Amino acid sequence: MSTATAANVQVKLPDGTLVEHPSDATSLDVARAISEGLARSVIAAEISEGIVDAARPLGELATDNQPIELKLLTSRDEAALSVLRHSAAHVMARAVMRLYEGVSLAFGPVTEGGFYYDFELDEKISEEDFPKIEAEIKKIIKDKEPFERFIVDRAEARKLCDDLDQDLKVEHIDTGLADQATVSFYRQGEFIDLCRGPHIPDAGKIKAIKLMSVAGSHWKADTAGRQLQRLYGTAFFDKKELKAYLEQIEEAKRRDHRVLGKQHGLFAINPEVGQGLCLWLPKGARVRVALEDFLRKELLSRGYDPVYSPHIGRVEMYETSGHFPYYRDSQFAPLFGSEVGAMLDAWSQKLEQGTIDRDGEEKLIEAAKVFGVELPNYKLSAAPEAKQNVLHEWQLVNERYLLKPMNCPHHCQIFKAQQRSYRQLPLRLFEFGTVYRHEQTGELNGMLRVRGLTQDDAHIFCTADQVEHEFRATIELTQFVLRSVGLDDYSVQLSLRDPNSDKYVGSEQNWNQAEGALRGVLEQSGLTFNEEEGEAAFYGPKADFMVRDCIGRSWQLGTVQLDYNLPERFKLEYNGRDNQAHRPVMIHRAPFGSLERFTGMLIEHFAGAFPLWLSPEQIRVLPLSDKSLDYAVAVAKQLDEAGLKVTVDSSGGKVQAKIRNAQLDLVNYMAVVGPKEAETGMVALRDRIDGDLGSMPTAEAVARLKQEIQSRQVRQVVQTSFAAAAVDSDAIGNEY
RNA sequence: GCUGCUGUAGCUCAGUGGUAGAGCACUUCCUUGGUAAGGAAGAGGUCAUGGGUUCAAGUCCCAUCAGCAGCUCCA
Numbered sequence: 159m160s161t162a163t164a165a166n167v168q169v170k171l172p173d174g175t176l177v178e179h180p181s182d183a184t185s186l187d188v189a190r191a192i193s194e195g196l197a198r199s200v201i202a203a204e205i206s207e208g209i210v211d212a213a214r215p216l217g218e219l220a221t222d223n224q225p226i227e228l229k230l231l232t233s234r235d236e237a238a239l240s241v242l243r244h245s246a247a248h249v250m251a252r253a254v255m256r257l258y259e260g261v262s263l264a265f266g267p268v269t270e271g272g273f274y275y276d277f278e279l280d281e282k283i284s285e286e287d288f289p290k291i292e293a294e295i296k297k298i299i300k301d302k303e304p305f306e307r308f309i310v311d312r313a314e315a316r317k318l319c320d321d322l323d324q325d326l327k328v329e330h331i332d333t334g335l336a337d338q339a340t341v342s343f344y345r346q347g348e349f350i351d352l353c354r355g356p357h358i359p360d361a362g363k364i365k366a367i368k369l370m371s372v373a374g375s376h377w378k379a380d381t382a383g384r385q386l387q388r389l390y391g392t393a394f395f396d397k398k399e400l401k402a403y404l405e406q407i408e409e410a411k412r413r414d415h416r417v418l419g420k421q422h423g424l425f426a427i428n429p430e431v432g433q434g435l436c437l438w439l440p441k442g443a444r445v446r447v448a449l450e451d452f453l454r455k456e457l458l459s460r461g462y463d464p465v466y467s468p469h470i471g472r473v474e475m476y477e478t479s480g481h482f483p484y485y486r487d488s489q490f491a492p493l494f495g496s497e498v499g500a501m502l503d504a505w506s507q508k509l510e511q512g513t514i515d516r517d518g519e520e521k522l523i524e525a526a527k528v529f530g531v532e533l534p535n536y537k538l539s540a541a542p543e544a545k546q547n548v549l550h551e552w553q554l555v556n557e558r559y560l561l562k563p564m565n566c567p568h569h570c571q572i573f574k575a576q577q578r579s580y581r582q583l584p585l586r587l588f589e590f591g592t593v594y595r596h597e598q599t600g601e602l603n604g605m606l607r608v609r610g611l612t613q614d615d616a617h618i619f620c621t622a623d624q625v626e627h628e629f630r631a632t633i634e635l636t637q638f639v640l641r642s643v644g645l646d647d648y649s650v651q652l653s654l655r656d657p658n659s660d661k662y663v664g665s666e667q668n669w670n671q672a673e674g675a676l677r678g679v680l681e682q683s684g685l686t687f688n689e690e691e692g693e694a695a696f697y698g699p700k701a702d703f704m705v706r707d708c709i710g711r712s713w714q715l716g717t718v719q720l721d722y723n724l725p726e727r728f729k730l731e732y733n734g735r736d737n738q739a740h741r742p743v744m745i746h747r748a749p750f751g752s753l754e755r756f757t758g759m760l761i762e763h764f765a766g767a768f769p770l771w772l773s774p775e776q777i778r779v780l781p782l783s784d785k786s787l788d789y790a791v792a793v794a795k796q797l798d799e800a801g802l803k804v805t806v807d808s809s810g811g812k813v814q815a816k817i818r819n820a821q822l823d824l825v826n827y828m829a830v831v832g833p834k835e836a837e838t839g840m841v842a843l844r845d846r847i848d849g850d851l852g853s854m855p856t857a858e859a860v861a862r863l864k865q866e867i868q869s870r871q872v873r874q875v876v877q878t879s880f881a882a883a884a885v886d887s888d889a890i891g892n893e894y
Numbered sequence: 895g896c897u898g899c900u901g902u903a904g905c906u907c908a909g910u911g912g913u914a915g916a917g918c919a920c921u922u923c924c925u926u927g928g929u930a931a932g933g934a935a936g937a938g939g940u941c942a943u944g945g946g947u948u949c950a951a952g953u954c955c956c957a958u959c960a961g962c963a964g965c966u967c968c969a
Contacts, residue, residue: 282898373964374897380966385897388964416962420905429942429960485969487895564969593969598895599960601967695969719969746969783926810925811932818930832928842928850929 167216168225176225181217186359188216189230196230201238201363202356204229209237211307211356233395240268245305245358246367246393247273252349253294254283254389263351264326264377264386270712271403272392276375278326283387288369291389295367298347302362306345307355315341319352326377326384327352334378366400367393409709415761416604422766422824424757424774425605434602434609436754441774444803445760446753448772450590453614453639453749460635462586462616467568469592473558478727479567480663482560484696490596490609493559498529503558506549509542519545565591566721566746569617570728573742578732583742584624588616590753605758612753618745619730622671625743629679629718632747636703636716639749643760644769644872647706649686651714652676654699656692663696668722673699676720697723700746707763708874715756719746767824767846769872776803776863778825779841780816782832789836793829793856800860821846827863829856847873 167181169188179187185203189196189212200212205219206227219226231238247266250273255261258279266275277283283291310318312331319327331352335341344353346361358364368391375388394400419425424442431437438446454464473492476482482489494500505522508514514522519538526533536548562568569587578585592612601607620628633650640648654673655662662669676699680687687701694700700719706712721744724730731739750756760768770776777797781790790806797804805825807816813830820828829841835853843851843859854862 284898371963372898375965376896386965387897390964433960479969481969488968566969595968598967600895600965603962607968697969780929782928785926812925812927813929814927815931816929821930828929830929834928844929 167220169216170225170227172227172229179216181220182215184215185210185212185228185230188228196232199232200230201233201235201358202231202241204231204235204237209241209356211305212359213304214307214356239395241356242358242364242395243268243273243393244355245361246364246391247275248305248344248346248349248351248353248357249295249298249361249364249367250291250369250389250391251275251277251351252298252346253291254279255349256294257287257291258283260323262326263324266351269390272370272390274388274390276377276386276388278377278384278386283372283389285372292367292369299361299364299367301347302360303347304360305355305357307342307357308345309340309342311340312338315343315352318343318350322350324352363395364393365395366397367391368400368404406709410711410762413709413762413765414604415606415758418761418766419604419758424761424766427604427608432609433599434597434607436605436608436610442757444774445757445768445772449750449753449756450614452642452771454590456635456638457586457588457616460586460631461584462588465569465572465587465589467562467565467572467589467591469562469594470559471562471568473560474554475567475571476560476563479570479724480697480727481564481567485563485595488596488598489563490561490594493561495557495559496529498526498531499553499556499558501525501529502531502549502553506546506553509546509549512542561594562591563593563595565589565593565613565615566617566724566744567728569615570724570730570744573617573619573730574728578619578730578742580621580732580734580740583732584618584620584628585742586616586618588614591615605754605761608752608754611755613748614750614753615746615748618747619725619732619742620745621732621734621740622743625675625720625745626679628745629675629720630683632718632745632749633679633683633685633701636718636747636749639716640703640705642870643763643772644874645705645707645715645763648715649688649704650680651693651702651704652680652687652689652699653693653695653702654689654691655694659692661696662694664698664723664726669699672720672722676701676718695719695721697721698746705759707759711762713759715751715759716749717747717751720744721746764874767874768826769870769874770826770863771867771870773824773826774803775805775823775825776867777827777829777859778820778823779804779806779829779831780813780820781807782813782830784810786832786836790829790831793831793841796856797829797860800864802860802863817844827859829859 165181166178169177169179171177177188177191179191186197186200189200202209203212203214209231210219212230216226231241244267247268251263251266254275254277258281260279262278264276264278266273312335316328316331319331331341341352342354344351344355344357370390370392372390373388375386377384377386392400392403394403419442422441423439424445425439426437427435428437458464470493473482491500492503494503501522505514508518516538523533523536531552533548533552536545569589572587573585590612592610594610597607597609602609618628618632640646655669680701698719698721700717702714703716704712705715725741725744730742732742734740760772768774779790779794779797781787787808794804794806807820809816817828817830824846826846828844828846830844831841835841839855840853841856841859842853843862845851
């Protein structure tokens with residue numbers, strides 16, 4: 159029985175104590191009743207419905223007669239950082255509006271590392287303007303004005319935004335918020351913004367804030383829509399955390415795989431070869447070979463069969479799979495057996511888009527004749543679809559090829575190439591398959607996003623009963639692979655379809671079955687995973703591994719995808735125990751994702767200093783002087799025969815210089831050899847991390863290195879961690 | 895693809911409309927050494943490409959190409 163009256167509310171604190179306050183009291187009052195110091199440090203409050211302003215009257219928060227379960231959030235709570243940052247976005251927007259004329263506000267949400275606010279204004283903001291904006295921000299913070307929340311109905315809100323000349327907000331009230339009866343605003347001094355909140359009690363809580371960058375963006379993410387300016391910033395509860403964050407950014411820059419890749423001769427991309435086409439230089443290729451050999455051996459021992467497929471395939475096959483029409487814009491244009499092919503292709507597309515008239519068609523028919531192509535069945539009066547069919551008939555006979563954009567259709571054809579029995583299932587086909595995708599120029603990024611990439615691809619064909627076991631096995635394989643390269647911090651994102659979108663193919667039943675199977679295995683696995691609607695591939699749900707590297711950045715690496723659709727489209731069948739034809743289920747999986755992206759990520763993760771088993775140069779022999787060069791070469795031969803990646807430094811300098819160069823080249827071990835070693839058949843081993851290890855027989859050095867390689871030991875030169883950096887930006891939704 | 899910024903020696907970068915620069919790397923010579931830089935000399939440039947303005951363009955303007963950041967996208 160609650161003792162709360164209409165004028166009082168009961169509050170239950172996390173330790174279980176019950177306190178009673180007047181219903182117009184706020185979380186700040188609750189804190190004040192405990193201690194003044196707590197009241198000063200309260201940022202926001204958490205109740206069962208989510209995070210709310212510490213300044214909200216408790217009476218508004220009570221849903222029924224039950225006590226409010228209230229947790230006071232201070233700077234120590236992770237969720238409080240998002241509240242702070244969103245409030246910082248308001249402060250920044252306020253400063254910008256004070257300094258510039260005609261600022262139209264868009265959205266100002268929290269991001270992983272900070273916050274941004276999108277503005278529409280005529281004047282271009284540049285980084286040179288940051289000091290004056292930051293100065294204005296400091297003034298606002300110094301005034302310690304409170305954030306005040308108020309609620310109005312939609313019509314009133316629309317008028318308020320209109321009066322404030324905030325046309326983007328007006329548009330949003332008319333469209334995005336059309337179903338809301340009332341909306342909330344926050345006022346801070348002269349600054350009023352349509353906002354769901356929550357906010358910090360006053361701007362004085364922002365102890366460290368910095369503008370980071372300015373960039374273009376689009377209103378509601380529509381590239382055809384209005385162009386906005388996006389101002390990025392970050393904020394923290396104290397200056398030390400900001401400093402640590404800025405250091406992390408610097409560290410990330412130092413680890414940039416494009417810089418390290420060039421510096422250490424790992425890979426190159428140049429415009430003469432083509433945008434997004436990666437050249438693996440010898441040292442980078444050695445890393446790749448180590449990864450490939452490792453995975454190939456592992457897959458062979460786990461019941462996979464190696465296969466190979468060509469780099470091009472007929473367009474019709476990709477039409478069957480559904481990829482060709484779906485990804486038309488991000489594929490390289492089809493290759494044609496005849497020059498007229500491209501013309502017919504463009505012709506067909508114009509028919510589809512309705513961008514051709516009778517005159518144009520007649521010209522094209524004439525042009526086709528010039529190429530010797532007669533189209534007697536092409537009737538000008540026919541429907542566009544019928545005309546397309548005529549063109550398509552010609553295209554069927556006169557082959558069109560696509561640079562292979564994915565391996566799945568080929569592997570489906572390999573499944574089909576032989577009669578299949580349930581006894582052969584699961585059939586696991588793997589290939590380091592190189593595929594080509596015409597990614598937009600703006601997407602390209604070193605090795606991380608390229609136009610030609612090699613997937614460590616495999617497709618498992620199995621019965622519905624085997625799905626769960628196979629899915630579990632691929633999850634385990636991925637975990638094993640990640641562990642082997644020293645990546646231990648990861649979670650899984652389960653990507654599901656958006657039931658309201660028409661982007662997805664296949665039956666409702668198949669989708670439910672597939673999604674249920676993935677969820678079930680993940681639940682049993684004990685892995686932490688989150689579900690994302692609308693992130694699935696068009697043919698099936700997927701589980702992606704989100705991996706955190708050693709400086710706290712998150713990467714999407716390995717993927718496992720379930721697919722009931724391609725087997726259907728390719729009419730794949732196996733003969734069951736019942737002697738009936740059955741349709742197999744298909745699992746797509748790639749623990750690395752692509753060799754390019756994975757290697758690029760590893761370069762950044764290890765800052766270019768690969769663990770011994772992946773290292774392109776495991777040991778370098780350093781002769782003390784030319785007098786010891788012959789012995790050095792003999793030692794190198796011994797190391798090479800033992801299977802180690804070894805080089806000799808035959809340059810003329812002093813051994814100190816050779817050591818320095820080897821250290822800078824990130825060679826794992828150095829074998830210093832002089833007259834003393836030559837006499838006794840020894841090497842003076844030096845570790846790049848621990849330094850001089852003393853003299854030992856060459857065989858002992860070999861054994862030591864072989865052991866480290868075999869155990870795939872990961873010894874990082876640089877181990878850094880930045881606790882303060884990342885915030886889960888989904889943890890709080892401050893935008894409508 | 896869109897917006898903005900950038901493009902000078904192999905690399906990192908200086909360079910005021912008036913003779914193209916530095917450090918590292920490279921080549922040659924000297925030095926022959928014991929755990930993070932020995933010394934000297936030399937070579938290396940269509941200043942991204944194409945136009946334009948100007949007596950004169952690496953420098954100012956335009957276009958193209960490429961890179962970077964962000965947006966959008968990622969089978």
